[in-house]
Amino acid sequence: SQKIEQNSEALNIQEGKTATLTCNYTNYSPAYLQWYRQDPGRGPVFLLLIRENEKEKRKERLKVTFDTTLKQSLFHITASQPADSATYLCALQNSGNTPLVFGKGTRLSVIA
Amino acid sequence: KAGVTQTPRYLIKTRGQQVTLSCSPISGHRSVSWYQQTPGQGLQFLFEYFSETQRNKGNFPGRFSGRQFSNSRSEMNVSTLELGDSALYLCASSPGWGLSYEQYFGPGTRLTVT
Numbered sequence: 001s002q003k004i005e006q007n008s009e010a011l012n013i014q015e016g017k018t019a020t021l022t023c024n025y026t027n028y029s030p031a032y033l034q035w036y037r038q039d040p041g042r043g044p045v046f047l048l049l050i051r052e053n054e055k056e057k058r059k060e061r062l063k064v065t066f067d068t069t070l071k072q073s074l075f076h077i078t079a080s081q082p083a084d085s086a087t088y089l090c091a092l093q094n095s096g097n098t099p100l101v102f103g104k105g106t107r108l109s110v111i112a
Numbered sequence: 113k114a115g116v117t118q119t120p121r122y123l124i125k126t127r128g129q130q131v132t133l134s135c136s137p138i139s140g141h142r143s144v145s146w147y148q149q150t151p152g153q154g155l156q157f158l159f160e161y162f163s164e165t166q167r168n169k170g171n172f173p174g175r176f177s178g179r180q181f182s183n184s185r186s187e188m189n190v191s192t193l194e195l196g197d198s199a200l201y202l203c204a205s206s207p208g209w210g211l212s213y214e215q216y217f218g219p220g221t222r223l224t225v226t
Binding site: 034042043049089097101 | 116
């Protein structure tokens with residue numbers, strides 16, 4: 001069956017460290033992978049999109065990698081801050097015509 | 113630009129009733145998707161509309177339906193409500209369909225079924 005697994009439900013790290021979140025998938029062949037941030041009581045907010053032919057994408061302190069052989073994406077936040085505390089969701093899309101399918105998310109807490 | 117708006121924000125209904133939720137996308141966006149979010153199942157895809165046509169449908173029973181109007185606004189309806197339908201219903205809009213677009217989410221409608 002198709003599955004999207006985000007490494008852990010919750011991740012605690014110290015301020016200033018790099019947070020690394022994992023998204024693994026099985027029985028998908030995604031052409032696109034997106035990452036979102038969700039704060040309590042609010043809708044998700046788009047962060048980054050990466051295509052299957054791209055190995056890595058960066059935006060300010062954020063970096064995403066996409067390894068179609070390992071069927072895995074890694075999401076990094078460098079120099080993490082307490083304001084980065086939120087739930088981070090990965091989402092796959094097999095093609096532009098198919099829906100975005102979300103993982104259950106990882107709740108990140110950055111401790112000052 | 114105004115963001116995605118959803119009405120109502122909170123709703124309490126009784127089992128067996130029906131409910132209609134509304135979503136207004138960002139101006140110029142023609143694609144609207146609906147998701148159900150629960151603590152146990154996470155964010156689950158309901159349906160996606162583009163140019164008033166349903167393009168994709170998730171694995172939900174026929175009690176869940178939706179439509180999109182010519183101004184891109186969308187509504188979803190749930191008939192014969194069950195306790196398990198209690199959830200946050202999120203609407204997201206994007207500029208188009210057929211490529212991978214970032215989704216802009218609204219604040220959601222919190223539905224409680226008693």
